[in-house]
Amino acid sequence: MKSVKLVLGTKNGADIIRIDYKSDTTLRKHLLKLPVLQQDLLDGTFYLENSSNNLNLIFNHLRKIGCYVDYSEVRQKKKGLPKNKKPFSLPPLGPKQQRNLHSFSKWLMEKRLSPNTVNTYVEVSGFFVRYAILKKSKIYSKALVESFNYDFIVNEGKSISYQNQCINGIKKYFLFKNIAMEALDLVRPKKEKKLPVVLSKEEIRSIIEETHNLKHRTLLSLIYSGGLRIGEAINLKVTDIDSDRMLVHIKGGKGKKDRYTLLSHSFLETLRTYYRQYKPSKYLFEGQRSEKYSTSSAQWVLKKAVFKAGIKKGVTLHTLRHSFATHLLENGTDIRYIQELLGHSSPKTTMIYTHVTENSFKNISSPFDDL
Missing domain, CATH: 1.10.443.10 (Intergrase catalytic core)
Incomplete structure (x- = not known):
């Protein structure tokens, strides 16, 4: 599975997102198809302006080729965050975990889920596996899921919609791993009832x-x-x-x-x-x-x-x-x-x-x- 990390940076006084990845011709060609992406003439790295819209663009663009995107550094940096509070950081996946998530992706595709759903479930499950590595836990228990839910989602101020996606993805991952589901009685939070934006x-x-x-x-x-x-x-x-x-x-x-x-x-x-x-x-x-x-x-x-x-x-x-x-x-x-x-x-x-x-x-x- 190809892997990319999004890294925060600055260029000419502006906040940017840099695309960090190992040299890969296929990945480079795919990145070049994204119009908003720019290339640094000095070191050849790709970057784009740091905005929520651009983050969604690059994330969705890379998911099309099944690329694993580590964007935790970008998503977790909050404006107005207290100076003594550091953004939540997860350790990287090892080769074994990456292969396992790749198999999980294929298993989801066999269930005929949509490509977007597959990519989302693989991504959130990847975050959970990295959290388990952080906690040095070899057992995927309900307590670990609840701890992940609080530390990585609730305490970091992520949306209710994202929290529900994480719960759905982890449940599918547990099913894939043949882990008992009975004890995993997680309650999904109610979504906010927002009215859609409408143009005249x-x-x-x-x-x-x-x-x-x-x-x-x-x-x-x-x-x-x-x-x-x-x-x-x-x-x-x-x-x-x-x-x-x-x-x-x-x-x-x-x-x-x-x-x-x-x-x-x-x-x-x-x-x-x-x-x-x-x-x-x-x-x-x-x-x-x-x-x-x-x-x-x-x-x-x-x-x-x-x-x-x-x-x-x-x-x-x-x-x-x-x-x-x-x-x-x-x-x-x-x-x-x-x-x-x-x-x-x-x-x-x-x-x-x-x-x-x-x-x-x-x-x-x-x-x-x-x-």
Whole structure:
């Protein structure tokens, strides 16, 4: 398993993240596909600006090739951390543990879990194994898991979502190792109920207008116009576009479910222009050096467009999907149809959009108006 460590540093007075790894041609070629990455002319190392968005970009980019990413130094450095408190540090994995995690990865893939889930479970299990090394514990007990949960997750201020991922991953790892599960009665914390960020139609329009590259504009327009997840968009094949019925066929979406979503009449002309210019052969969006366009490249495209449009909200590719659903609801579309278009298993998931629509509040006046 290829291994990379992300190290904090500075360059020209700016905080950066350096990519530390043993010389590997395949890994170097893969790193070069990431647009935000820069190379130091003096020592040849790769680096990028230290930000949460860039950290996600490099992490997701490396996970595509099954690379183990040690980013504990970056994630654990907190602003405002007391000077006498050092970031939590875990020892490295030995060759035996790395081989074991590689076997765990293959075992998870055989269970037909998604690549993202496999990578996440392997990563969090790797952190747990390193914690066991730190504690010099050869027995993976409930007490060790609870101690890891407190020291590495709760005490370090990591999110509830991340804590749940760790619990899920460790449980799978215990199953892989044939360790008794009965005693591992871990309670998952309740997730925070946060409302999704939603853009107005004017903000969506400004993002698309600021995206001048035809391929990039087509990709962002498709995600919004059909409410697609980014993974669904980059996995679309040319044959999945049904212009006769004005539908997009999503195959193997989340939960391995197929569905149809809308193909916008206004968007169709843009799509046809894109097809004539780029002539994709298999996948609708193809990379320069790869069969499919990458998620990290799409994220970078959106980030630049949002910056140029002057939008200050925390916008991600999934925000376009949230906005699609909210705008449909505001236009009076039945929530059951929206559920089908989004591919939600339960209407409860779709109901969250009722809390962010303008229609929910526009007929309600504040009591202050009656003073």
